[in-house]
Amino acid sequence: MSPHKTTPAETAAQIRRALKDGGSAEHAAGVQWFFKEEIQSHGWYTAALRRAIRGCRREILRAHDFDFLVKVADRLFSGAVLEEKIAAVFLLEKLDARCGDREFRMFEEWLDRISSWADHDGLVHYLIAPMVAGDPSRVKAIFRWARSPDRWHRRAACVALIQGTRQRRFLPQIKKLSDLLLSDEDDMVQKGLGWLLRETAKSDAKVTVPYLMKIRERAPRLVLRTACETLPEAVRKKILGKA
Numbered sequence: 001m002s003p004h005k006t007t008p009a010e011t012a013a014q015i016r017r018a019l020k021d022g023g024s025a026e027h028a029a030g031v032q033w034f035f036k037e038e039i040q041s042h043g044w045y046t047a048a049l050r051r052a053i054r055g056c057r058r059e060i061l062r063a064h065d066f067d068f069l070v071k072v073a074d075r076l077f078s079g080a081v082l083e084e085k086i087a088a089v090f091l092l093e094k095l096d097a098r099c100g101d102r103e104f105r106m107f108e109e110w111l112d113r114i115s116s117w118a119d120h121d122g123l124v125h126y127l128i129a130p131m132v133a134g135d136p137s138r139v140k141a142i143f144r145w146a147r148s149p150d151r152w153h154r155r156a157a158c159v160a161l162i163q164g165t166r167q168r169r170f171l172p173q174i175k176k177l178s179d180l181l182l183s184d185e186d187d188m189v190q191k192g193l194g195w196l197l198r199e200t201a202k203s204d205a206k207v208t209v210p211y212l213m214k215i216r217e218r219a220p221r222l223v224l225r226t227a228c229e230t231l232p233e234a235v236r237k238k239i240l241g242k243a
Helices: 008-022 025-034 046-063 066-076 082-092 101-113 117-134 136-146 151-159 171-181 187-203 205-215 221-227 233-239
Strands: none
Touching: 008 046, 008 066, 008 082, 046 066, 046 082, 066 082, 066 101, 082 117, 101 117, 101 136, 101 151, 117 136, 117 151, 136 151, 136 171, 151 171, 151 187, 171 187, 171 205, 187 205, 187 221, 205 221, 205 233
């Protein structure tokens, strides 16, 4: 995946060709099993894809600046193939310190291009969440997403706070967000909220368990089950009403 071309569009096209040529047709056929939506995949395993794209990133940054890299990623996330979008995320993964408000707005625009939970969670967990943790003023965007009619924006509102809650931050905002989304009937949103509450419970069970007890009568079962996964069995049974 050597970026011999000189423009972001040409470099993105070169990466697309390499992704198509380097995948596994057998694995691609099995990928669909994980998704309700119809997925286009070249059949890459995640670890191999990450290694390949990190090598590509090194080559790009040897020849070009960070802005060029961002433009390449933007073109890749416009694609219809799962690996193209994941490659866009891996190009910028762990470079959040070099990203600013312009990149955050771009990532927010990428939410409109989501086609599955995989490209959603890659984008939000690895790119957006670190930027929210790095600048709490960005939390205001989360509450805008929480009120969106689009399921992926509402799921993003939850997943974007996971990095912060692992640092024992944003508990008031998490409770507020949870109260907003407890009545959401979409399973992707419920799983996202449950994931957020599970990570919050792992970080600080002492303050999270009383909140889970408070909401247990009105929270969807899927949210509660997911939120309780790492808690001791006795506590889990109490929250789920089995004790």
